[in-house]
Amino acid sequence: MIELDAEQAAARAWFESLRDRICAEFEAIEREAGSDAAFQYTPWNRDGDPEAEGGGGVQGVMKGRVFEKVGVNVSTVGGEFAPEFARTIHGAAENPGFFATGISLVAHMANPHVPAVHMNTRFLVTTRRWFGGGADLNPPIPNDADTADFHARLKAACDAHDADYYPRFKQWADDYFYIPHRKVHRGVGGIFYDHLEGDFEANFAFTRDVGEAFLDIFPRIARRRMHDPASAEDRERLLAYRGRYAEFNLVYDRGTLFGLKTGGNIDAILMSLPPVATWA
Numbered sequence: 001m002i003e004l005d006a007e008q009a010a011a012r013a014w015f016e017s018l019r020d021r022i023c024a025e026f027e028a029i030e031r032e033a034g035s036d037a038a039f040q041y042t043p044w045n046r047d048g049d050p051e052a053e054g055g056g057g058v059q060g061v062m063k064g065r066v067f068e069k070v071g072v073n074v075s076t077v078g079g080e081f082a083p084e085f086a087r088t089i090h091g092a093a094e095n096p097g098f099f100a101t102g103i104s105l106v107a108h109m110a111n112p113h114v115p116a117v118h119m120n121t122r123f124l125v126t127t128r129r130w131f132g133g134g135a136d137l138n139p140p141i142p143n144d145a146d147t148a149d150f151h152a153r154l155k156a157a158c159d160a161h162d163a164d165y166y167p168r169f170k171q172w173a174d175d176y177f178y179i180p181h182r183k184v185h186r187g188v189g190g191i192f193y194d195h196l197e198g199d200f201e202a203n204f205a206f207t208r209d210v211g212e213a214f215l216d217i218f219p220r221i222a223r224r225r226m227h228d229p230a231s232a233e234d235r236e237r238l239l240a241y242r243g244r245y246a247e248f249n250l251v252y253d254r255g256t257l258f259g260l261k262t263g264g265n266i267d268a269i270l271m272s273l274p275p276v277a278t279w280a
Contacts, residue, residue: 037064071271091128
């Protein structure tokens with residue numbers, strides 16, 4: 001197993017505790033909908049190494065009545081980047097050694113009026129140390145109230161740390177979650193940040209608040225919309241939207257590339273793909 005220093009261990013413990021609370025809340029929503037769906041957890045080791053010398057993680061997946069497919073993954077891995085890939089990573093060009101721990105979540109919802117959602121926070125170590133992550137809302141049928149509430153909650157989390165964070169990280173999300181070949185954004189945005197380094201305690205506190213903000217606001221939105229009536233046309237819009245989501249994740253998403261380039265678990269990496277989608 002990878003030996004962790006105090007900062008690495010603290011980050012790993014937080015990400016895993018956040019996973020536990022998110023999964024419990026999502027299962028509670030399923031119970032409220034009359035479903036007994038629960039997360040199924042699958043441990044994995046990096047590169048399939050039974051000794052786990054490069055670390056590993058746990059893939060959690062649930063398929064239910066409200067959450068058609070949701071994945072909540074945690075991982076803690078280390079090793080060396082391939083030389084070409086190392087040149088693209090912050091602080092790795094001169095030394096390919098790395099450590100990464102984080103949580104990654106994607107939820108595809110059964111009701112077209114409940115937005116899909118993505119959330120990820122992570123701590124990476126090369127010759128530099130930094131936090132990154134964010135959360136973004138992906139409604140097939142946008143609802144202004146849901147969008148406003150989601151952004152307001154993330155803004156509150158940002159404003160508690162730096163008045164510049166929300167406008168900066170919102171713009172970063174708008175720029176990042178864009179599908180150039182379609183000339184459309186993937187969803188209605190959120191925040192995205194990376195390379196937040198320097199003061200570990202301050203940056204870790206901000207990252208925790210991003211996780212808490214997500215855990216507060218998304219279940220409220222899901223409960224608000226999960227019983228909304230949906231037509232066959234609404235379902236068609238959902239499936240077409242999912243096609244766009246899949247295109248982004250397979251062509252542009254940096255997290256997908258990072259996982260594939262660092263010996264991650266293929267099923268865990270591709271858990272972000274929707275269970276069913278259509279292309280016109």
